[in-house]
Amino acid sequence: MPNPFNQQIIDEFRANHGRVGGPFEGARLLLLTTTGARTGAAHTTPVAYYPDGAEQVLVIASAGGAPRHPDWYRNLVADPRVKVEDGVFVYDAEAVVLEGAERDRLFARAVEAEPGWAEYQAKTERVIPVVALRAVPKDGPPTMAVRSPGEAVQVVHDAFRRELAAIRTEFGRNQGTTLGAQLRVNCLTLCQGLTLHHTGEDTALFPFVAGRDPSLAPALERLRREHEEIAVLLDSLRRAVSAEDADPAAVRSEVERLTAELEAHLTYEEEVLIPALEPASA
Incomplete structure (x- = not known):
């Protein structure tokens, strides 16, 4: 069993689809479940992570600078198959x-x-490990802990909102004249994620909704046009971030512009799609 402090974070994380308060409010957290090296039992731990492109995320086994590696790290060394x-x-x-x-x-x-x-x-003589967590490919749609397709839309949207908020906070801490390397990666990973999300909506979700309710065709067409407009903003952000001498102020301006447009788009999409995707009441 996790200690009471970790268990509280785990419960809050699961109840709020990744959003927690207190000292970790706004932080990038994931729940990492490993197999106990000695017991073979499943152990779940909240862990901070960094984005690193579409293929993996990074976690750091610091244990606050303790002399020993954290248990979750020793577990995954013994059995690298984990749940995220x-x-x-x-x-x-x-x-x-x-x-x-x-x-x-x-x-x-x-x-x-x-x-x-x-x-x-x-604080420690050990070399603190950095671990990449790489999703194992699977057939079929991804697994989500949601009760309905409508809730899935809301959960995904809120995750993008949290990530944009985290990036804007990081710009507030980036006071130098150069763009931080991890901040650059965070922006590019966000661009990848949004592009994949909108492609999936255009090719799968919107046709599904149109089949259920043809009267939503004009709204879906508006959403598709907004995807194209947001794609232009994503391209501008990518180019600003990828410039060799990227100007943090210019990149931040692109992030703010994207945030404003995306929030308006997400809000409208929720108004249109969530009622159409929720099960009909008895």
């Missing part, structure tokens, strides 16, 4: 412990984003 809950999706993943130059590069990127990691490393 990110507030939207639940999926099996392969945990890959990064080594050598790759580990050092990504740890340095994390330190640039949050200097506390360096403080933890200074």
Whole structure:
């Protein structure tokens, strides 16, 4: 069983699809379930993570600079097949412990984003591990802990809202004249996620909704046009972020522009789609 503090976070995380309050409000958290190296029992731990493109997320086994690796890390070394809950999706993943130059590069990127990691490393003689969690491909739709398709739309939208809020907070901390490497990755990962999400809606969700309620055709056409407009904003953000001498102020401006347009789009989409996707009341 997790300790009472962790259990409270786990319960709140699951009840609110990844949103928690208190000292971790606004933080990027996931629930990592490993198999006990000695007991073989499942153990779930809240862990901070960093985005790293569409294929993986990164977690750091700091244990606050303790002399021993955390239990979850020792477990995944013994059995790298783990379960991840990110507030939207639940999926099996392969945990890959990064080594050598790759580990050092990504740890340095994390330190640039949050200097506390360096403080933890200074407190211990062990090399703090960096672990990549890579989703295991599966057939069929992704697993979501939701009760209805309408709730799924809301949960996904809220996750994008949280990520944009986290990025805007990070810009508030980025006071230098250069764009932080992890902040750059966060922006690009967000762009990837939104592009994939809108492609899935255009090709699968919208045709499904149109088949259920043909009267929604004009609203769905508006949503498709808004996807095209948001795609232009995503391209502008990608170009601003990817510039060799990326100007943090210019990138932040693109993020703010995207946030305003996306929020209006998400709100309208929720008004249109959620009632159409909820089960009819008896």
